[in-house]
Amino acid sequence: xxxxxxxxxxxxxxxxxxxxxxxxxxxxxxxxxxxxxxxxxxxxxxxxxxxxxxxxxxxxxxxxxxxxxxxxxxxxxxxxxxxxxxxxxxxxxxxxxxxxxxxxxxxxxxxxxxxxxxxxxxxxxxxxxxxxxxxxxxxxxxxxxxxxxxxxxxxxxxxxxxxxxxxxxxxxxxxxxxxxxxxxxxxxxxxxxxxxxxxxxxxxxxxxxxxxxxxxxxxxxxxxxxxxxxxxxxxxxxxxxxxxxxxxxxxxxxxxxxxxxxxxxxxxxxxxxxxxxxxxxxxxxxxxxxxxxxxxxxxxxxxxxxxxxxxxxxxxx
Amino acid sequence: xxxxxxxxxxxxxxxxxxxxxxxxxxxxxxxxxxxxxxxxxxxxxxxxxxxxxxxxxxxxxxxxxxxxxxxxxxxxxxxxxxxxxxxxxxxxxxxxxxxxxxxxxxxxxxxxxxxxxxxxxxxxxxxxxxxxxxxxxxxxxxxxxxxxxxxxxxxxxxxxxxxxxxxxxxxxxxxxxxxxxxxxxxxxxxxxxxxxxxxxxxxxxxxxxxxxxxxxxxxxxxxxxxxxxxxxxxxxxxxxxxxxxxxxxxxxxxxxxxxxxxxxxxxxxxxxxxxxxxxxxxxxxxxxxxxxxxxxxxxxxxxxxxx
Numbered sequence: 001x002x003x004x005x006x007x008x009x010x011x012x013x014x015x016x017x018x019x020x021x022x023x024x025x026x027x028x029x030x031x032x033x034x035x036x037x038x039x040x041x042x043x044x045x046x047x048x049x050x051x052x053x054x055x056x057x058x059x060x061x062x063x064x065x066x067x068x069x070x071x072x073x074x075x076x077x078x079x080x081x082x083x084x085x086x087x088x089x090x091x092x093x094x095x096x097x098x099x100x101x102x103x104x105x106x107x108x109x110x111x112x113x114x115x116x117x118x119x120x121x122x123x124x125x126x127x128x129x130x131x132x133x134x135x136x137x138x139x140x141x142x143x144x145x146x147x148x149x150x151x152x153x154x155x156x157x158x159x160x161x162x163x164x165x166x167x168x169x170x171x172x173x174x175x176x177x178x179x180x181x182x183x184x185x186x187x188x189x190x191x192x193x194x195x196x197x198x199x200x201x202x203x204x205x206x207x208x209x210x211x212x213x214x215x216x217x218x219x220x221x222x223x224x225x226x227x228x229x230x231x232x233x234x235x236x237x238x239x240x241x242x243x244x245x246x247x248x249x250x251x252x253x254x255x256x257x258x259x260x261x262x263x264x265x266x267x268x269x270x271x272x273x274x275x276x277x278x279x280x281x282x283x284x285x286x287x288x289x290x291x292x293x294x295x296x297x298x299x300x301x302x303x304x305x306x307x308x309x310x311x312x313x314x315x316x317x
Numbered sequence: 318x319x320x321x322x323x324x325x326x327x328x329x330x331x332x333x334x335x336x337x338x339x340x341x342x343x344x345x346x347x348x349x350x351x352x353x354x355x356x357x358x359x360x361x362x363x364x365x366x367x368x369x370x371x372x373x374x375x376x377x378x379x380x381x382x383x384x385x386x387x388x389x390x391x392x393x394x395x396x397x398x399x400x401x402x403x404x405x406x407x408x409x410x411x412x413x414x415x416x417x418x419x420x421x422x423x424x425x426x427x428x429x430x431x432x433x434x435x436x437x438x439x440x441x442x443x444x445x446x447x448x449x450x451x452x453x454x455x456x457x458x459x460x461x462x463x464x465x466x467x468x469x470x471x472x473x474x475x476x477x478x479x480x481x482x483x484x485x486x487x488x489x490x491x492x493x494x495x496x497x498x499x500x501x502x503x504x505x506x507x508x509x510x511x512x513x514x515x516x517x518x519x520x521x522x523x524x525x526x527x528x529x530x531x532x533x534x535x536x537x538x539x540x541x542x543x544x545x546x547x548x549x550x551x552x553x554x555x556x557x558x559x560x561x562x563x564x565x566x567x568x569x570x571x572x573x574x575x576x577x578x579x580x581x582x583x584x585x586x587x588x589x590x591x592x593x594x595x596x597x598x599x600x601x602x603x604x605x606x607x608x609x610x611x612x613x614x615x616x617x618x619x620x621x622x623x624x
Contacts, residue, residue, distance in 0.1 A: 205521050207520055208521075226585070236519065236558055240520045240560070288559050292559055292594075
């Protein structure tokens with residue numbers, strides 16, 4: 001007997017596989033059938049690959065097939081994997097039409113984003129596991145068999161539930177849930193900035209003073225009122241989290257240079273290593289603050305260390 | 318005699334004791350608006366407070382720009398206010414006489430006054446100096462009985478005894494009871510199913526909103542004559558955090574199907590938070606933006622300073 005499943009009857013869910021390649025032709029050889037199959041199913045295809053790979057794919061699939069380009073790391077904090085994951089999740093959520101339309105996503109390791117140790121990729125994939133968990137997305141990431149930083153392969157082997165073997169996805173025994181992966185390899189701190197333009201300490205009862213000072217500084221720096229108000233909301237939500245969880249006081253630093261940067265530091269232990277990545281359930285009052293803050297900022301990077309929990313937010317003027 | 322702001326029938330020399338900044342703006346705006354409604358010329362002595370008071374007037378749907386443009390509402394700038402109050406009482410009396418004459422000469426029925434006096438008076442003096450100014454203005458009012466003056470006292474600056482002394486110098490006290498006022502958020506009720514929120518809602522006071530909405534819904538459900546809408550007037554709500562917005566949306570979702578929660582006069586900043594928190598998808602939540610939001614800035618009045 002032959003059991004057939006049709007795509008329509010099957011509830012599509014998130015899947016995350018990794019494939020490995022030695023040469024670029026081999027990469028194209030693995031990408032092409034995945035993309036072609038998706039086009040055959042009339043699924044949108046989103047890609048996060050090098051320009052040379054994108055060109056090859058477009059050539060193979062023909063001009064009539066639309067490939068959606070995913071957000072790539074940019075700006076002054078390119079190492080924030082969670083920021084890239086958050087941006088991509090927003091793009092993909094729209095593409096799935098609110099989670100109702102399955103899509104295929106293909107990405108490639110790009111060494112220029114390795115940063116100091118390649119940790120970016122481990123953070124990105126762990127964050128994608130959290131951010132896309134409820135979306136009907138088939139995500140396949142390709143890595144070189146020998147990247148410069150071997151930590152990239154370690155991360156890839158732990159973050160992907162499936163590994164492609166001769167083009168066929170197999171369950172990966174080394175897979176770990178994202179929070180376990182990040183417990184072993186914590187999110188790294190961003191590059192240290194110079195002295196801030198504004199530093200203040202605040203408690204849960206001084207949030208309004210903090211808001212007034214931040215808004216005043218933003219307006220003085222030439223920020224438009226509506227944008228300043230949105231940034232203040234983002235800062236308020238991060239700051240509320242900082243003083244909500246038992247710690248009496250938190251510290252805020254603001255830089256009003258060409259870009260606006262705000263950091264909030266508290267002495268609490270970071271419970272969820274990547275808060276605010278998952279769309280909050282409508283019935284759940286918790287967790288929406290950081291989710292909204294991530295949408296209001298270009299970069300929102302959360303990290304923890306022995307000193308406590310830290311958040312950097314960055315936005316253009 | 319104690320009166321509420323709502324029954325502010327003609328009074329000449331009134332006082333109000335404010336618990337918070339929001340309370341000050343509320344009572345000041347009500348006093349100024351009362352004068353504008355009655356066709357009086359209205360003078361407000363500001364002390365870096367014009368933005369807050371004019372903003373509150375706009376919240377209250379008062380046509381501030383028109384009133385300033387026509388010369389009916391005059392905002393005396395901070396520097397001039399401080400000059401007047403740091404000088405001798407005689408000068409103030411002379412100035413008031415002059416303004417009253419000018420008001421009548423221009424065809425206004427009478428002059429109405431209030432302002433930020435204590436901030437400018439206190440650094441250079443004490444309660445005695447405030448009392449001397451009170452007596453001076455009282456003398457002016459005796460000679461011009463149609464002129465109306467509201468003196469406001471901030472409860473955070475004065476002890477009860479000083480406040481009682483000042484109360485005795487006024488024939489009327491204007492009161493506007495609040496159900497809650499923590500100096501960040503002020504909640505006033507008008508009727509069982511309507512409340513007004515002024516100030517900011519954040520982590521420090523957001524539980525009040527939940528409590529307030531539950532109480533209002535209970536009272537509305539119990540009363541047969543009550544309307545089926547619970548109304549929160551957010552005209553003067555300047556900040557709402559995400560958890561506060563969520564709790565309003567949730568409260569509406571838990572209303573019985575016969576009832577709705579209406580948020581009226583919502584400012585753009587609060588509207589954006591509500592939109593991000595799912596307000597458009599809550600069937601029993603109605604959000605009505607403020608018809609004319611914005612904080613009008615003073616400065617374009619044709620009569621910039623008092624001579």
